[in-house]
Amino acid sequence: MAKLLGRSTYIFDRPPVIRSFAAAGGGKEGEGPLGERFDLLSPDNLYGADSWEQAEMKMQRLALKTALNKGGLRKGDLNILFAGDLLNQCTGSSYGLRPFMAPYLGVYGACSTMAETLLLASVFVDGGLAKAAGASTSSHFCSAERQYRYPLEYGSLRPPTAQWTATAAGAVILTAEGDCPRIEVRHACAGIIEDPGVKDANNMGAAMAPAAACLLRRYFRESATAPQDYSRIFTGDLGTVGSALLYQLLARDRLDISGMHDDCGLLLFDRARQDVHAGGSGAGCSAAVLCCHILPEMLAGRYEDVLFIATGALLSPTMVQQGESIPGIAHLVHFHLARSGKEGA
Amino acid sequence: MAFFQALIKAFLVGGALCAVGQALIDYTKLTPARILVSYVVAGVALGGSGVYQPLLDFAGAGASVPLTGFGALLARGVRQAVAEHGLTGVFSGGLTAAAAGVTAAVVFGLIAAVVFKPKSK
Amino acid sequence: MEKHMPKPDEYARMVKAASGRSKGWKNIPLAFLVGGAVCAAGEGLRQLYLSAGLSPDWAGAMVSVSLIAASALLTGLGVYDDIAKAGGAGALVPITGFANAVVSPALEFRPEGMVLGTGSRLFAIAGPVIAYGLAASWIYGFIFWLLNR
Numbered sequence: 001m002a003k004l005l006g007r008s009t010y011i012f013d014r015p016p017v018i019r020s021f022a023a024a025g026g027g028k029e030g031e032g033p034l035g036e037r038f039d040l041l042s043p044d045n046l047y048g049a050d051s052w053e054q055a056e057m058k059m060q061r062l063a064l065k066t067a068l069n070k071g072g073l074r075k076g077d078l079n080i081l082f083a084g085d086l087l088n089q090c091t092g093s094s095y096g097l098r099p100f101m102a103p104y105l106g107v108y109g110a111c112s113t114m115a116e117t118l119l120l121a122s123v124f125v126d127g128g129l130a131k132a133a134g135a136s137t138s139s140h141f142c143s144a145e146r147q148y149r150y151p152l153e154y155g156s157l158r159p160p161t162a163q164w165t166a167t168a169a170g171a172v173i174l175t176a177e178g179d180c181p182r183i184e185v186r187h188a189c190a191g192i193i194e195d196p197g198v199k200d201a202n203n204m205g206a207a208m209a210p211a212a213a214c215l216l217r218r219y220f221r222e223s224a225t226a227p228q229d230y231s232r233i234f235t236g237d238l239g240t241v242g243s244a245l246l247y248q249l250l251a252r253d254r255l256d257i258s259g260m261h262d263d264c265g266l267l268l269f270d271r272a273r274q275d276v277h278a279g280g281s282g283a284g285c286s287a288a289v290l291c292c293h294i295l296p297e298m299l300a301g302r303y304e305d306v307l308f309i310a311t312g313a314l315l316s317p318t319m320v321q322q323g324e325s326i327p328g329i330a331h332l333v334h335f336h337l338a339r340s341g342k343e344g345a
Numbered sequence: 346m347a348f349f350q351a352l353i354k355a356f357l358v359g360g361a362l363c364a365v366g367q368a369l370i371d372y373t374k375l376t377p378a379r380i381l382v383s384y385v386v387a388g389v390a391l392g393g394s395g396v397y398q399p400l401l402d403f404a405g406a407g408a409s410v411p412l413t414g415f416g417a418l419l420a421r422g423v424r425q426a427v428a429e430h431g432l433t434g435v436f437s438g439g440l441t442a443a444a445a446g447v448t449a450a451v452v453f454g455l456i457a458a459v460v461f462k463p464k465s466k
Numbered sequence: 467m468e469k470h471m472p473k474p475d476e477y478a479r480m481v482k483a484a485s486g487r488s489k490g491w492k493n494i495p496l497a498f499l500v501g502g503a504v505c506a507a508g509e510g511l512r513q514l515y516l517s518a519g520l521s522p523d524w525a526g527a528m529v530s531v532s533l534i535a536a537s538a539l540l541t542g543l544g545v546y547d548d549i550a551k552a553g554g555a556g557a558l559v560p561i562t563g564f565a566n567a568v569v570s571p572a573l574e575f576r577p578e579g580m581v582l583g584t585g586s587r588l589f590a591i592a593g594p595v596i597a598y599g600l601a602a603s604w605i606y607g608f609i610f611w612l613l614n615r
Contacts (some may be wrong), residue, residue, distance in 0.1 A: 026465070027465070028466070046465065051577040142465055143463075145466075146574055150570070151570040151571045151573065151575075152462065152463040152464065152465075152570070152573075152574060153463050153541045153547050153566070153569070153570040154547065154567060154570035154571070154574075155546055155550020155551070155566050155570075156547075157554055157558075159513075159552075160485070160488065194471075194475045196472075196474060197474035203481065203485060206481040206485065210471060210477070217470070235386055241484050241485050241486075244484045245480060245484050248484075249472075253470050308541060347503070348510075348513055351513055352509050352513075353506075355506045355508065355509030356509075359501050359504065359506070359560065360497075360502025360505065360556070361498065362496050362499050362559060363498060363500070363501025363553075363556040363559045364497050364498040364556075366497065366501075366558065367494045367554045367556065367557030368490065369555075370488075370496055370554065371488040371489075371490040371494070372488075372490060372519075377555075378594060380558075380594050381594075385500075385602070386598055386599065386602045389599065389602035402596045404505075405508075405512055406506075406511070406529055407505040407509060407554045408541050409510040409529070410530075410561050411501070411505065412560075412595065414561075414602075415564070417593075418526075419600065419602070420606050422603070423604075424495070427614070428614070430609065434541075434607065435608050435610075435611055438607055439600045439604060439607065440600060443596070444503030445527040445530060445611070446527075446534060446564070449530065449531040449534040449565075450534050450538075450568040450592070451568065453535055453538035454565075454569040454572035454584075455572060455584065456538070457538050457569045457573055458569075458576050458584045460491075461544075461573055462573065463544070464544035
């Protein structure tokens with residue numbers, strides 16, 4: 001069973017193993033720096049479907065199916081499935097994952113969903129409640145635009161602080177056992193909602209940065225670790241504005257992560273070449289960077305200990321119109337590359 | 346020659362009205378939707394008070410094509426209708442003047458919805 | 467918020483500094499050029515209709531209809547949003563922007579049906595312009611009626 005450290009940091013007794021993972025993406029993602037690492041790409045973003053919602057459902061379904069195949073598992077093997085996305089009623093997950101007929105717990109964490117589902121799946125596997133657990137999420141630029149902003153063909157104006165919702169899905173399968181070298185989930189930390197008073201829905205990086213800063217600071221304290229203990233720290237998706245604010249907020253506590261920090265929103269797209277303003281965002285952004293970059297790089301032996309902090313702006317368009325400020329959230333997962341046999345935790 | 350002069354006048358006046366809108370977007374907290382509403386309402390006020398007519402005479406489409414021109418058109422329509430029909434004109438004049446533009450937008454919108462699909466981005 | 471977090475007003479200043487400024491020096495001239503070009507095209511059409519013998523009122527109405535048709539076509543072809551990306555208010559303020567605001571939701575909500583999707587969402591963006599334009603004209607008309615009774 002996992003042990004509780006401090007307020008909400010969990011250290012896993014029997015660290016869950018990442019059995020397999022897969023990512024699916026759209027056209028812009030395929031043209032981005034990680035384009036070649038995707039398992040599946042749909043250049044027209046439609047995946048052969050008739051609507052953007054159907055496309056997102058299919059994309060997430062294919063990502064999870066591919067992850068199961070890569071792990072040599074059948075859909076009946078999943079003891080539990082945690083999934084969520086950005087759409088109302090979590091359409092992409094609850095409609096898209098129907099065919100798996102797996103025990104399903106839907107979650108909403110906006111763009112933090114990948115870390116949230118990984119955290120929950122890890123707790124289930126470590127606690128012996130699941131031999132195999134799935135964590136999956138998606139976002140689709142076109143379905144998100146029509147729900148949160150404007151019709152695609154409307155000439156809306158994007159300020160430079162706006163972020164680009166990624167068309168991408170990521171799925172990870174966690175199991176209790178696995179062969180070395182393997183990636184284990186060692187720690188996780190559930191974040192607290194931080195609302196710094198940002199009301200601008202076009203500046204979500206600013207709304208999320210305090211949640212990430214508070215979570216990191218608390219995690220280092222509760223786990224008795226320091227930034228130097230990790231080869232890489234990935235936040236998702238603060239973008240340029242949120243990343244700059246994160247450094248400033250952490251500097252107040254004399255924490256400096258700038259040497260080992262990357263942001264998923266800045267890795268998925270090339271800002272100089274692709275018109276994404278402050279960077280990528282969306283639940284699928286950090287999920288795709290996790291499955292296309294972070295986990296493959298770890299398996300290649302380039303990173304030993306990695307912190308994955310997915311951030312979310314829990315905004316509702318209704319509440320933005322009512323003038324309410326945007327709640328920010330972040331959740332953390334600590335991955336460790338176990339090269340051989342039983343290592344000390 | 347007069348043709349080109351008319352084009353240049355329209356270009357300058359229309360461009361200036363749009364540049365003001367852009368300055369409002371960039372340097373105030375007003376959202377584009379609020380700016381468009383303000384433009385129409387301002388157009389009604391300017392048209393109604395007679396301030397906009399000289400600009401229409403000078404720049405033609407340069408003053409009628411921006412949304413302030415739409416507002417001025419509403420004001421002129423309601424004024425004519427009140428002059429002809431009295432109080433009922435207060436209710437019919439605005440929509441009558443706007444009829445061609447609104448109907449065109451609706452009909453072409455419906456046609457476009459049948460013919461085209463939004464392009465993925 | 468924890469002890470080391472800035473107060474909301476201090477954070478607002480940090481956000482402002484980190485967010486950078488809109489490029490007004492670039493956006494405003496572009497809006498001028500694009501908006502001016504749309505209006506000049508409208509004036510060209512107006513002169514054409516006038517020389518074809520239409521009355522000034524008719525010519526004006528036909529200019530609106532022609533520009534709306536052109537905007538609907540460009541919106542359907544997926545070009546108008548690119549023009550707006552460059553031209554900003556230059557593409558929003560002319561009547562072509564109004565047409566784009568009607569046509570784009572008409573396309574977008576087609577999958578939800580011609581009636582409840584396209585039909586009911588048609589004025590989702592342009593509605594306020596019609597609503598407040600008509601309300602303003604009603605107020606003006608009422609004052610005009612009172613003064614001229």
